[in-house]
Amino acid sequence: MSQSNSNSASGEQVVDMLEPNLDGQDLRIAIVQGRFNEDHCAALTKSCLDELHRLKVSADDILVMSVPGALEIPLALQKLGETGEFDALIALGAVIRGETYHFELVSNESGAGITRVGLDLGLPIANGILTCETDEQATARVVEKGADCARAAVEMANFCLLIQDGEDA
Numbered sequence: 001m002s003q004s005n006s007n008s009a010s011g012e013q014v015v016d017m018l019e020p021n022l023d024g025q026d027l028r029i030a031i032v033q034g035r036f037n038e039d040h041c042a043a044l045t046k047s048c049l050d051e052l053h054r055l056k057v058s059a060d061d062i063l064v065m066s067v068p069g070a071l072e073i074p075l076a077l078q079k080l081g082e083t084g085e086f087d088a089l090i091a092l093g094a095v096i097r098g099e100t101y102h103f104e105l106v107s108n109e110s111g112a113g114i115t116r117v118g119l120d121l122g123l124p125i126a127n128g129i130l131t132c133e134t135d136e137q138a139t140a141r142v143v144e145k146g147a148d149c150a151r152a153a154v155e156m157a158n159f160c161l162l163i164q165d166g167e168d169a
Helices: 038-054 070-082 102-121 135-168
Strands: 002-005 016-019 029-034 062-067 088-096 125-132
Touching: 029 038, 029 070, 029 135, 038 062, 038 088, 038 125, 038 135, 062 070, 070 088, 070 102, 070 125, 088 102, 088 135, 102 125, 125 135
Parallel strands: 029 062, 029 088, 088 125
Antiparallel strands: 002 016
16 A cells, blocks of 8 residues: 655645555465355356456465355355465355345354454455345356455555564554
8 A cells, every 4th residue: 555645735734644555465365265156256257366366466375175065165164364474365255145045144144143253353355245136146246256365465565564564663
């Protein structure tokens, strides 16, 4: 993140702004992908990896693993985060509404688990678990959501490293 000052000729107060840093060089990123609705999940992962590479995250610095479904993602994220080897984590999955209440359970609990892990560990986690009404909605969203998660993970990893370096100084 770079800091910028907004100078105003009108004498307004100047505010420091932290600019987003999307340079992924030297960042270690882990991706946890659910296998349920596998075609959507594979497309999310491909899009995410493409964007991570565009942001200069080295293939050697990326770990991809899969778990059965969205409910298993938070535990895998927690175990990966506890290793201390990663600057950010990414959760990718797809939950498509069916005819039962199970959709709400999986959507809500996976999302809450991901948030809890990130806050407990103080580690950025980009949540890319799609929650859609139909397969068509999921198909329409996978490319942008995968890329969004890559950008969010890199930006937040850089932010956390900047803040941590400031505390260590």
